[in-house]
Amino acid sequence: MLVQKSVKKNVKGSVRQANYGKIIKAAVTVFATKGYQGATVQEVAEKAGLPKANVLYYFKSKQGIYEAVLSDILSLWNSSFDHATAQDDPAVALSRYIREKLEISRTYPEASKIFAMEMIKGAEQLSDEIKAGMVSWFQSRIAIIQQWIQDGKMANVDPAMLMFQIWATTQHYADFSAQISILKDGKMLNKKGFQDVGDYLCRSILSSCGLKVPE
Amino acid sequence: MLVQKSVKKNVKGSVRQANYGKIIKAAVTVFATKGYQGATVQEVAEKAGLPKANVLYYFKSKQGIYEAVLSDILSLWNSSFDHATAQDDPAVALSRYIREKLEISRTYPEASKIFAMEMIKGAEQLSDEIKAGMVSWFQSRIAIIQQWIQDGKMANVDPAMLMFQIWATTQHYADFSAQISILKDGKMLNKKGFQDVGDYLCRSILSSCGLKVPE
DNA sequence: GTCTATATAGCGATAGAC
């Protein structure tokens, strides 16, 4: 969990840090289950164990809390695929990425949900800085996949469609967990269930790239 | 667009029907872009071209409008897969279903978004009746896929994972259109773009089922 | 059936005592 640094170097610095953390953690849960408009500062405060006014003392507005939550989430989403290169084996790099994305869906489903809702509503509260970061990351990953294709390491698939396919299928297990639970008679997917999904998705996605799942 | 029947058989029935339709249509747009809590009856009324009080005269509460929108959406989501049987060719049935789901994402992205948000937030506003309908539909489709597998018509893949994969990948193009637009430099996917996605997804999903895309 | 005017409640945000 990313915790913003205190500007003042007083003895209460640790209190500030702890409160920041508590507020962010509470806010993630509330925003994920209620959405931005449905969330209330009061509920965040209760979950964090602080009076509402204190929450608005640390973050001066509800919008401020939300923005802090969004950047906190981003810090969780680093993956091995960030450092993939054209020299890597696409089968290894892609299957690792699929499994990592799925693991994030399992361990931080709320983060995935908040981002999903932000996108669904049109990403209007997403800062230009974050958007620019997404674009440059995406373009560099696309370039690597294109190089793999040129080098004959994998089949000629549209790299953007491949990325969207990976995101859609892995995030689905976080975002639509309620639907999965309904359809599976209330049973949530456990760790073993996610392992099976990972095996399935790797086989499926890699096979359409003309690749075999490593080992 | 499903339009609820007037209970009274008066001469104004057509006015009532027209207003119902206008309100639902407006509400779909507002709920999709703002979420349930973010939507206001005022905005729905403005989009529908009616005074706010009239909207609350037809539907007695905001919740009532929302429920009407949800059931209206469901009526849009009938597909050829509803009537697929164990006698059908899985390659034909699945590829048709994928293309239909994708076409719905293209033509009714707002409906997909409203449902996605409802699921993300935990489906707490979804009626038990709707949930039960989803479960029975799902189980019957799973049974058909299992029969196809038993009959050796397709590879042994988990039918539930296959369904989730189809939903995730097709709905992604509606729900995450803002993200796609950001990453593709503001360019929205046109009809041709969706055609390409359909080709890609059919190839990919069918190949992991050991099937070939028909003709 | 339709619309204006309003009751009521809950929100984000702040002022000011401690």
Place this chain on the structure above:
DNA sequence: GTCTATCGCTATATAGAC
């Protein structure tokens, strides 16, 4: 730095004139 009390606003919902 912390908390109580409250302001000002906006939302849903309704009462009642037409």
